[in-house]
Each structure stands twice: as C-alpha cells, then as structure tokens.
Amino acid sequence: LAIEATGALLATLTEDDREQIVLLLSDGAVGDEATAMNYRRHELSGARVITVAIGENANGFMSALAADGTCIFVEADHEVAHSAAKVVSRLATPAHRHARLVAEGLTEQAPHIAPDIYPDLVVRLTGRMARPAPGARVEVVGDDGVIAVASIELSADSSITTRWANSRIKALDADVMAARGAETVPALEKQITDLSIKHQVLSKYTAWIAVDRSRTTDTVIVRTIRQPDYSHFDDE
Numbered sequence: 001l002a003i004e005a006t007g008a009l010l011a012t013l014t015e016d017d018r019e020q021i022v023l024l025l026s027d028g029a030v031g032d033e034a035t036a037m038n039y040r041r042h043e044l045s046g047a048r049v050i051t052v053a054i055g056e057n058a059n060g061f062m063s064a065l066a067a068d069g070t071c072i073f074v075e076a077d078h079e080v081a082h083s084a085a086k087v088v089s090r091l092a093t094p095a096h097r098h099a100r101l102v103a104e105g106l107t108e109q110a111p112h113i114a115p116d117i118y119p120d121l122v123v124r125l126t127g128r129m130a131r132p133a134p135g136a137r138v139e140v141v142g143d144d145g146v147i148a149v150a151s152i153e154l155s156a157d158s159s160i161t162t163r164w165a166n167s168r169i170k171a172l173d174a175d176v177m178a179a180r181g182a183e184t185v186p187a188l189e190k191q192i193t194d195l196s197i198k199h200q201v202l203s204k205y206t207a208w209i210a211v212d213r214s215r216t217t218d219t220v221i222v223r224t225i226r227q228p229d230y231s232h233f234d235d236e
Contacts, residue, residue, distance in 0.1 A: 002024065003024070003036060003039040003040055003043055003044065004039050004043060006022055006024075006043065006044065007039065007042075007043025007044055008043075010022075010043070010044070010046070010047060019048060019093070020046055020047035020048065021047060021048050021049075021050065021091060022044055022047045022048070022049045022050070023050050023051075023052070023087070023091075024049065024050070024051045024052070024065065025051075025052045025054060026051070026052070026053060026054065026058070026062065027053075027054050027055045027057060027058060028053045028054075028055060028057050028058025028059055028061065028062055029057055033061050033177055034176075034177040034180045035180075036061075036065060036177075037064065037065065037174060037177035037178045038177065038178050038179075038180055040065055040067070040178070041067075041178035042178075048068070048069050048094075048116065049065065049066050049067060049068070049069040050066060050069045050070055050071075050072070050087065050090050050091070051063070051065050051066040051069070051070075051071045051072070052071075052072050052074060052083070052087060053071060053072070053073045053074065054074045055074070055075065056075055058073060058075075060170070064170065064173075064174050067111075067113045067115075067174070068098060068113050068114055068115050068116055069090075069115075069116060070090050070115070070116065070118060070121065072086050072087060072090070089118065089119070090118060094116035094117055094118045095117050095118060095119055096116065096117040096142035096143070096144060096147050097116050097142055097143040097144070098114035098115070098116065098142055098143050099114055099115055099116065099117050099123060099125060099140055099141070099142050099147060100114040100125065100140075100141055100142075101125050101127050101138055101139070101140060101141075102138070102139040102140075102141045103127075103129060103132070103136065103137070103138040103139065103152070104129075104132075104136070105129045105130050105132070106127045106128070106129040106138065107127065107128055107129065108127060108128040108168055109125065109126065109127040110126050110127070110164060110167035110168040110170070110171045111125075111167065111170075111171050112171045113171070113174075114142075117142065117147070124167075125140065126163065126164040126167050126168075127164070128164060128168075131154075132152045135151070136151070136152045137149055137150065137151055137152060138150055138152055161199060162199055162200075162201060165195050165196075165198075165199035165201045166201045168195060169192050169195050169196060169201060169203050172188050172191055172192050172195075173192060173203070173204065175188050176188045176189060176192070189205060192204070192205055193205045193206060
C-alpha cells in the first residue's frame with residue numbers, strides 16, 4: 001500500500017524544522033477504504049496530505065483521505081494544466097494551519113480534523129450549539145492564533161442543520177475507518193445511525209425509501225390470470 005510505504009519513508013527522516021508534505025495521486029478506485037484511512041491516520045499523522053483525484057470515478061473518499069490538507073479533482077484532460085497549478089500552490093505553506101471554530105457551547109464540529117486555509121480556497125466549518133445569547137460571537141482560530149471573529153446570527157434556512165449533519169456523519173465515518181476493530185467502533189456507528197435517522201441524511205448504515213402517494217389503486221380493475229402448468233410434460 002502506497003500510504004504505508006510513504007509512512008515508513010517519513011519515519012526514516014531526521015526531525016528538523018522542515019514541514020512534511022505528502023502528495024497522493026489516485027484514480028479514486030480504492031479497494032479497501034478502511035485500511036487506507038487507518039494507514040493515513042497513523043502513518044501520516046505528522047504530515048500535510050494533499051490528494052489528487054484523477055478521473056470521473058474518483059469519489060469523496062479522496063477528500064476524506066486528505067483530512068486536514070486539501071483534495072484536487074481532475075476529471076478531464078483539459079483540466080490537467082489548471083489542476084497542476086493548484087497542486088503547486090497547495091505545496092506552498094497555507095495561510096493558516098488547522099482552522100477551527102471557538103465559541104461558548106459549540107461542540108461536534110465538522111470537519112473535526114481541522115483543515116488548512118489556502119488563498120482562493122473555500123473552507124466550510126460547521127458546529128452545533130444551543131441557541132446563542134444576543135451578541136454572541138464565534139472565532140475562527142488556527143495554529144497562529146485568531147484568524148477572524150464574527151457575530152452569530154440566526155438563520156431561517158432549515159437546510160443548515162442537514163448540511164451540518166451530513167458533514168458530521170462523514171467525519172464520524174472517517175473515525176470508524178481509522179479505528180477499525182477498536183472498541184469505540186460500535187459507539188461511532190450508533191452515532192452515525194442516530195444522526196442519519198434524526199436528520200434524514202443518508203449514511204452507510206441507513207437507507208431511505210421514497211413512497212409515491214400521488215396515485216392510488218382504488219380505481220384499478222383487478223383481474224386474475226392463471227399461470228399455465230406445464231409440469232405434466234415432464235411425465236411424457
């Protein structure tokens with residue numbers, strides 16, 4: 001596995017002030033996502049990981065594999081030059097490392113592995129908290145201190161909760177894959193299931209059925225059709 005081999009090479013490096021950066025290129029067709037995430041979490045924990053997903057079959061797992069780094073998708077040949085420029089820009093030191101939200105009562109952040117902030121790259125941070133008091137504020141904090149401060153405003157957009165739940169489920173699912181076989185896995189899976197059912201967000205452990213109630217069968221004429229029996233031909 002490429003991630004395991006990369007981790008072994010990083011372990012041979014002497015400790016100094018230079019930042020460790022790992023660039024992973026893949027078509028996204030990962031056979032065992034749990035093993036890949038487990039190796040990524042333990043073998044590359046000290047490195048900044050940048051993933052490049054090549055082709056139309058690449059899925060969101062490549063973003064989860066990057067975790068606190070960034071993922072670049074290349075879906076067509078004409079995007080190669082532009083994507084290569086993005087990779088080069090991401091290799092440079094990010095503007096801020098490990099961005100996270102800080103506010104009184106704010107919990108269950110997603111992504112919970114704090115991402116880096118790069119110029120011209122949108123980073124979405126979400127979290128859950130009780131209804132804030134008037135004038136409450138939230139801070140965006142990185143390794144270098146406070147990045148920004150904003151007032152908390154209530155929104156009438158009900159999809160905010162759904163988007164948070166979806167991000168939270170993805171974060172917990174990454175934990176499940178990284179902790180495969182550990183005692184904490186059943187509890188994590190239950191959290192995912194509970195969130196999925198409560199907020200009606202799809203997960204690996206739940207499924208939803210759409211019921212069309214726009215039509216009924218009240219006016220349908222029922223006919224009985226007798227299926228022919230050909231079993232007697234076997235005796236001839």
